[in-house]
Amino acid sequence: DGGITQSPKYLFRKEGQNVTLSCEQNLNHDAMYWYRQDPGQGLRLIYYSQIVNDFQKGDIAEGYSVSREKKESFPLTVTSAQKNPTAFYLCASWDSGRHQPQHFGDGTRLSIL
Amino acid sequence: LAKTTQPISMDSYEGQEVNITCSHNNIATNDYITWYQQFPSQGPRFIIQGYKTKVTNEVASLFIPADRKSSTLSLPRVSLSDTAVYYCLVESSGSARQLTFGSGTQLTVLP
Numbered sequence: 001d002g003g004i005t006q007s008p009k010y011l012f013r014k015e016g017q018n019v020t021l022s023c024e025q026n027l028n029h030d031a032m033y034w035y036r037q038d039p040g041q042g043l044r045l046i047y048y049s050q051i052v053n054d055f056q057k058g059d060i061a062e063g064y065s066v067s068r069e070k071k072e073s074f075p076l077t078v079t080s081a082q083k084n085p086t087a088f089y090l091c092a093s094w095d096s097g098r099h100q101p102q103h104f105g106d107g108t109r110l111s112i113l
Numbered sequence: 114l115a116k117t118t119q120p121i122s123m124d125s126y127e128g129q130e131v132n133i134t135c136s137h138n139n140i141a142t143n144d145y146i147t148w149y150q151q152f153p154s155q156g157p158r159f160i161i162q163g164y165k166t167k168v169t170n171e172v173a174s175l176f177i178p179a180d181r182k183s184s185t186l187s188l189p190r191v192s193l194s195d196t197a198v199y200y201c202l203v204e205s206s207g208s209a210r211q212l213t214f215g216s217g218t219q220l221t222v223l224p
């Protein structure tokens with residue numbers, strides 16, 4: 001059954017620590033995205049990648065980094081430079097060859113200890 | 114990216130039809146209108162997408178007038194499990210496919 005898997009579901013970070021959120025898809029989609037969602041708000045784009053080894057900053061990229069070494073994987077690192085990292089993080093993918101909606105994972109909730 | 118405006122919240126009762134209207138005054142010729150549903154602590158799920166007139170699937174209908182400056186999501190006979198946030202998006206057909214999510218409409222279905 002194809003889909004997007006995000007792990008872990010819940011993650012805790014200490015001050016000054018980098019943490020990496022995993023996103024894996026088996027939909028064979030070219031494009032992948034990371035969004036941040038704060039309580040009662042919509043989603044804001046952090047980074048996106050249209051092909052392997054290439055990615056672009058979204059609206060709120062500061063304090064985050066990504067890599068796209070494989071088509072299936074698009075991990076997001078929340079660095080210590082991100083001063084307010086507590087949020088719900090959503091990964092999505094999209095088949096750029098067809099007009100289809102984005103598919104979303106079930107998110108990772110990051111909290112600061 | 115076209116901006117959308119939709120009501121912050123709506124209440125309904127089980128078994129009723131719910132219509133959520135979204136305005137998107139600066140929609141471009143090649144843009145599509147897409148609605149997503151999101152439950153707490155889950156990712157958004159696609160509901161329906163359309164370009165003009167009317168689209169219907171097994172869960173919803175989407176009505177788009179000729180000027181395409183608004184759209185209405187219609188949910189027939191809602192149940193308690195339809196309580197969720199509903200997002201209206203205008204999606205560009207460009208390759209970057211960036212989505213702009215507003216705050217959505219919190220639909221609460223009451224027994």
